[in-house]
Amino acid sequence: MRLSTKFFALALAPVMALALVLGTAPQAAAQKSIKLHHLNNDDPFDNATGAMATVFKSLVEAGTNGQIRVQTFPNGQLGKDNEVLQQVRAGVIEMGIHSVGGFASIYPMMGIIDVPFAFPDIAATYEVFDGPFGQKFAADMEAKTGMKILGFGDSGGFFHFTNSRKAITTPDDMKGLKIRTMTLDTHQAMINALGAQPAPIAWAELYTALQTGVADGQMNPVPIIAFARFNEVQKYLSLTGHLFAPYVWAVNMKFWDTLSPEEQTIVQNAARSAIVAGRGISRIIEASDRGLPALSRNMEVNALTPEQKAAFQAQAMPAVKQVIADKHGDEGVAMMNAFLEAIEQAGN
Structure with a gap:
């Protein structure tokens, strides 16, 4: 004997409901x-x-x-x-x-x-x-x-330096500072070239490392510095604008x-x-008030002049270029040169 359509509908209703929950209904599939x-x-x-x-x-x-x-x-x-x-x-x-x-x-x-x-x-x-x-x-x-x-x-945005010890206006100001970096050879070469000591520290451990003095400073864009509340454990913010990642x-x-x-x-x-x-x-x-204006309320902020930036560039750029050449050979140098050429052409 044939079951009625109504019976089938009633019997299948719980199954269809479960299918919808699990994402296995015909439309969801x-x-x-x-x-x-x-x-x-x-x-x-x-x-x-x-x-x-x-x-x-x-x-x-x-x-x-x-x-x-x-x-x-x-x-x-x-x-x-x-x-x-x-x-x-x-x-x-x-x-x-x-x-x-x-x-x-x-x-x-x-x-x-x-x-x-x-x-x-x-x-x-x-x-x-x-x-x-x-x-x-x-x-x-x-x-x-x-x-x-x-x-x-x-x-x-651009990476800037913060630290707990002094304002950074010249490469000499970097000497003796322990600066947190990512585990990237290029970042570490830059910090070494500027006379500071690179300290590869995991992001999750960075606030505590700055708070306890395991590291004196770090580098990040302004929104991340504010977001991570580094102004609570860092006194100086130097607007160096040295990297874009x-x-x-x-x-x-x-x-x-x-x-x-x-x-x-x-x-x-x-x-x-x-x-x-x-x-x-x-x-x-x-x-906005969630960025640089807020940080400047309890941090000493300084921006580098073009002449000061040129001094940093002259000291740091050759070292990083050499690391790229040593690690990546002709292919890496060609890609780096294409990158630098694109920067020169930007805005023209």
């Missing part, structure tokens, strides 16, 4: 999912990666009518940056917004952009990384890591290849818009 790692809070008004992740999620989900869902994993929830990068590479998660320090673990030539005191202003960084050099650099990363690169985000937005290539051409365009354009949003929030934080 057609959806694609992106797990996105980044290093900071998800608040789009708090930091650059929070803004990037929020804008990206909104644009991708709206642009695909919900057929691609984006789940963000902020604050390094999935592990250390270099460890999560391996998860992206292996396809455990789909994408991540990574620091140069993290990305250097699988692409050592990341260090060619660490030539100190190379950029004249922040606008030039955008022109360089969005232009032909950025495309060339991304293509080399893709060829050597097997991952798709969506672009280069702003980690907060972009975020690298990487995607698992196998996942990228599962996207249709239309979906790839939506994802790529969403990332570009998100990068612009991250740059904007970095500049706003830097200039």
Whole structure:
């Protein structure tokens, strides 16, 4: 005897409800999912990666009518940056917004952009990384890591020095200071060339290291200095603007290849818009009461004159260029020269 349609509907209702919860209902099965790692809070008004992740999620989900869902994993929830990068590479998660320090673990030539005191202003960084050099650099990363690169985000602007002992106005002022660096040969070579002692310390341990005197100082952009509350444990902020270290937005290539051409365009354009949003929030934080004005209330702030910057550049740049040549050979020197040429052409 045949069961009624009504009986079937009643019998299947709990199953369909469970399928919806588990994401296995027929409509949900057609959806694609992106797990996105980044290093900071998800608040789009708090930091650059929070803004990037929020804008990206909104644009991708709206642009695909919900057929691609984006789940963000902020604050390094999935592990250390270099460890999560391996998860992206292996396809455990789909994408991540990574620091140069993290990305250097699988692409050592990341260090060619660490030539100190190379950029004249922040606008030039955008022109360089969005232009032909950025495309060339991304293509080399893709060829050597097997991952798709969506672009280069702003980690907060130029790096500046803070320390607990004295104002820094000349290279001689660096002598005797222990300065925290990432575990990058180029960063350590720069600090050594300026007469200071590099101290590779994990980010999670840095505040305590500064507080206890394990390190005298560190270098980071203004929004990160404010965000990390280093003004509580550092007295001097010297606006040296010596480095720009972009975020690298990487995607698992196998996942990228599962996207249709239309979906790839939506994802790529969403990332570009998100990068612009991250740059904007970095500049706003830097200039607002949450950035430099706030830091200046309990830190002694000094900016280098062009002549003072030239003295730092003359002492630090040759040492870093030599490290790049020694470590990466002719290929690294060629990429570094392309980088420096792009900076010279920026704004022209």
